[in-house]
Structures are given as C-alpha cells and as structure tokens.
Amino acid sequence: MRWDQVTVDVRGWRQATESLIAGRRTLLGLWGEPNRVHMASRGEDEIAVVSLACPKGSFPSVGARHSPAIRLERAIADLYGLKAEGTLDGRLWLDHGRWTVRHPLGAAARSKGPAPYAFLAAEGESLHQIPVGPVHAGIIEPGHFRFTASGETVVRLEERLGYVHRGLEGLIAGAPLDRAARLAGRASGDSTVAYAVAFARAAEAALGVEAPSRAHWLRGLMAELERLANHLGDIGAICNDAAFALMHAHCAVLREQVLRAADVAFGHRLMMDCVTPGGVAVDLTPAGAEAVRDLVRTVRERFPLLIDLYDDTASLQDRTVGTGIVKAELAAWFGASGYVGRASSGGFDARKAFPYPPYDALEFEVPTRDEGDVNARVWIRIEETRQSLSLIDQILDGLPKGPPTAPLASGAGEGLALVEGFRGDVFIWLRLEPGKVTSAYLRDPSWFQWPLLEAAIEGNIVADFPLCNKSFNCSYAGVDL
Numbered sequence: 001m002r003w004d005q006v007t008v009d010v011r012g013w014r015q016a017t018e019s020l021i022a023g024r025r026t027l028l029g030l031w032g033e034p035n036r037v038h039m040a041s042r043g044e045d046e047i048a049v050v051s052l053a054c055p056k057g058s059f060p061s062v063g064a065r066h067s068p069a070i071r072l073e074r075a076i077a078d079l080y081g082l083k084a085e086g087t088l089d090g091r092l093w094l095d096h097g098r099w100t101v102r103h104p105l106g107a108a109a110r111s112k113g114p115a116p117y118a119f120l121a122a123e124g125e126s127l128h129q130i131p132v133g134p135v136h137a138g139i140i141e142p143g144h145f146r147f148t149a150s151g152e153t154v155v156r157l158e159e160r161l162g163y164v165h166r167g168l169e170g171l172i173a174g175a176p177l178d179r180a181a182r183l184a185g186r187a188s189g190d191s192t193v194a195y196a197v198a199f200a201r202a203a204e205a206a207l208g209v210e211a212p213s214r215a216h217w218l219r220g221l222m223a224e225l226e227r228l229a230n231h232l233g234d235i236g237a238i239c240n241d242a243a244f245a246l247m248h249a250h251c252a253v254l255r256e257q258v259l260r261a262a263d264v265a266f267g268h269r270l271m272m273d274c275v276t277p278g279g280v281a282v283d284l285t286p287a288g289a290e291a292v293r294d295l296v297r298t299v300r301e302r303f304p305l306l307i308d309l310y311d312d313t314a315s316l317q318d319r320t321v322g323t324g325i326v327k328a329e330l331a332a333w334f335g336a337s338g339y340v341g342r343a344s345s346g347g348f349d350a351r352k353a354f355p356y357p358p359y360d361a362l363e364f365e366v367p368t369r370d371e372g373d374v375n376a377r378v379w380i381r382i383e384e385t386r387q388s389l390s391l392i393d394q395i396l397d398g399l400p401k402g403p404p405t406a407p408l409a410s411g412a413g414e415g416l417a418l419v420e421g422f423r424g425d426v427f428i429w430l431r432l433e434p435g436k437v438t439s440a441y442l443r444d445p446s447w448f449q450w451p452l453l454e455a456a457i458e459g460n461i462v463a464d465f466p467l468c469n470k471s472f473n474c475s476y477a478g479v480d481l
Helices: 010-021 067-081 167-170 175-182 189-207 213-241 245-266 286-312 314-320 328-333 340-343 374-398 449-455 462-472
Strands: 002-010 026-033 037-040 047-051 058-060 083-085 128-130 144-150 153-160 413-420 424-435 436-443
Touching: 010 037, 010 047, 010 058, 026 067, 026 436, 037 153, 047 413, 067 083, 067 449, 128 314, 144 213, 144 462, 153 462, 167 175, 167 340, 167 436, 175 189, 175 213, 175 424, 175 436, 189 213, 189 413, 213 245, 213 374, 213 462, 245 286, 286 314, 314 374, 314 449, 314 462, 328 340, 328 449, 340 374, 340 413, 374 424, 374 462, 449 462
Parallel strands: 002 047, 058 083
Antiparallel strands: 026 037, 037 047, 128 144, 144 153, 413 424, 424 436
16 A cells, blocks of 8 residues: 655645645545654545644644544544644533543543533424434444434534543553554454554554565455454344344344354454454365355355345335435535445445455455435445455465564564455554554544444434434444544
8 A cells, every 4th residue: 555644734734634625635544643644645546644833732623624633633632631722512522521531641630520511403383302312122232323304304413422532542651562453453343353454554554564475365355254244143133123133133133144154263353363463363264164155055045035035125125225315516525435334335445445455366346325314324335245255255266385474573664554344444544663662553443434423323213213323333432432
C-alpha cells in the first residue's frame, strides 16, 4: 500500500480539509497525540497522513465544514485536551464525567464530575421524547438513543455512546508488540480477525518486513470465515426484528456451524489471537481444512433455501423494503464503507481499492445496490456471503506451502494498514520504538456509520428503529475504544 506522511502548518491543514469538502479525498481517520493531531485520507490509489503541531493545545476544526469529523474531534478533546477551533459541537463524547481525570492521554486534570448532557433540540408542535438505553434487553452493548417523535414518526434521533470505553489507546501506548496486538484484537470482538490483520500489517509496514505467503492466505481464510459468521447472524437477526423468527433460527444454526468449523481449523471460535505480527499463530491442518470444506458445502446447500424464504415472504418484505433509507450522497459524504455504503451505491472495498494479499491473487466481486434501505443492506450481506464461500474455496485450493510465520526484528518506525472487515474498512496507524508500541490509533468503520443511522430513521416510525439499527449493526465498542 502506498502512503505518504507530511507535517503541515495551519494553512496546509486547512488545505487538507478543503480536499475533503471538495470530494477529492475521503476521510479515513482523525486522531491525537500530546500536542499533535493527525488526519488520514484516501484518494483513488494512495493514502496520505498530515500532521499538525498544536503548541497552544488547539487546531482548526475539520468537523466545522466536514461533518464526518465531528465525533472524532470530540474524542480527541476528551482524551488529549486538544480543542478544535470553530467546532460545531464541543460536547464531551467518550468522557461521561465519571473518570478520575480529564484528558488522560494529554495534560491530565482533575475531573469535575458528571454534568447533564445537552441533547440536540427539535422544534415543532406535539413533540415528545423517548429515551432508550443505555441498558438494553438481551446481551447487547450499552448505548443511549434519544428519540424526538411526533406521534409514531421519528423527527430526530441522537445517539450517545462511550459507555464501554476501555482506554485502549492508553493501554497500547508503551506495551510490547505482542501485548499491543492482543489488545487491538479486542477493539471489537466480532471483528477480531480484521483488527488483528490490520494491526499486524501496520506493524510489518513499520518494521519493513513481509509475512510469509502462507500466513497471508491463512489470514484471508480467517477473515472470510469471520465475514461469513457475521453476515449469517445479521441476516437472521434483521428478520427477527421484523418478527420473522424462523429465519433467525435457521441462520443462527448456520452461524454456529461457521464458528465450530473455525474452532476446529484454528482452535478458537472467533479466531481471537490467531493472527500475529509476522504471520499467524496457528497453522491449518488437513483436518481443519476438511472441516472448512464441509462447512462450505453445508452453507451452499442450505443458504439458497433461506434466501428464497426471505424473498417470498410478503410480510417480511413489507417491513424491510423502503425502510431506513440512506441517500447515496450522504453515504458518500461520510465515506461509508461495508454493506451500509454498498447498499447506497458506494463501491469501496479495501480488498479491491488497495489490494493486499491474498486478495490481490483472488477473484471476487463487490456487490452494490442503489435503494439504500434495510432490504438493500440485507441483499448486500447475501451477495457477500456467496462471495465469501467462493473466496474460501479459492484460498483452500491455492494455499501456499511454507512457514506460517516469520521472526520480527526489534526496530522503530511508523506504519498503517487498511483492511476490509465485515462492517467495512478498519484503519490502524501505529508508531514503534525498539521493544514497544509508543502510539496507536484504531478506527472502526462504525465511526462513519452511526451518524447515518440517525439520518436513516428520520421520518420512519419508532417501531422500525430496531430493524434499522440491526441492518446497520454498528459496533459500540469500536467507537468507544
């Protein structure tokens, strides 16, 4: 992957912001360090990182003119105390006033304690508010949703997240490379392979080393198994939120079989800690390969029947078609990737746009749709499931021989990686010194998808929110860090 890094002054920072506003580039990430901010963006075939010193503890706001950056700037302010000058939203984000200190990664100061959170207002006759969460029914991460409605129609939705903040950036800073890799793999547990691959590739780029070919292909196999499990689970869960539990049950059975095959192949149902800088921790045995092949045969046999059931159930289509529409222009403005972006005409896929092994040697298509509704997001998952089955076959047929890992020499440097997870692109940047990681930034695709959920539910009825929410399936932990 080709990428450039340059230190700029305020004028250069504003020019980089202008390129986002003009649509010449797409925002990938915005993060801080003590007295410094960084912004990553992508063009057609390269990634650029611009860095700005903040000796006075502030920097020109990107979010003031490019709204996808707003929440990223709020996180920077909470963690590092660096203020975005001219910001449209200066409220706290990760910091709920319950930390013992403010700005824990910057110039730490004593916390003043919790304060009321000012949700955005909505004006009109006969409006009422509906608070939901942060505690939800079932096993689900915490997040608060504040609805303003007129009767049953949603006028405004605002999310408040940050309840599962774990201080990952602070834990990674100063950690040995192997421990930092384990922490990165826990940023969002359902995407542990994607995060682990991104972290490993960033570390390898920083050290100027290349993992063995067999390791790259095994990483690809794990990534497609992870994608397969999550898509099957999501398809069923979306149908369940439309009161069609039969699909949920059958998809759950298939998802369970994916997890069991992963356990046989790599020793862990989620394949956690199986990808490491320099390669993979677990090689694939003949028995593991056969378990995966059996899985592919099973899914290919049963999945088409479930899709026919989904497509032929009129009551289900009535709930999903035309519900929770994300306009193509808005999805493009936020650089939304994954099924959210591809259901709204976006075709970005990191595996294609910035090919990395093994995908540079494999054949697959990136499905897109134009409707932007719940149904479109379901169909993107359906088509990607089919593509994953094909990719798994290709990987097993072409798996190179050789060692699954290579030794990593201690060294210093900076590296980044962009990897396609099941939700979309996962971006990781890190800086290494001999024996440790000095700084790291992990960006989940959900940063740019959560705001689109707020837009998608507007004008829909309150009862359709669970359906819309599940069709996005954004990660709480991935943005809470």
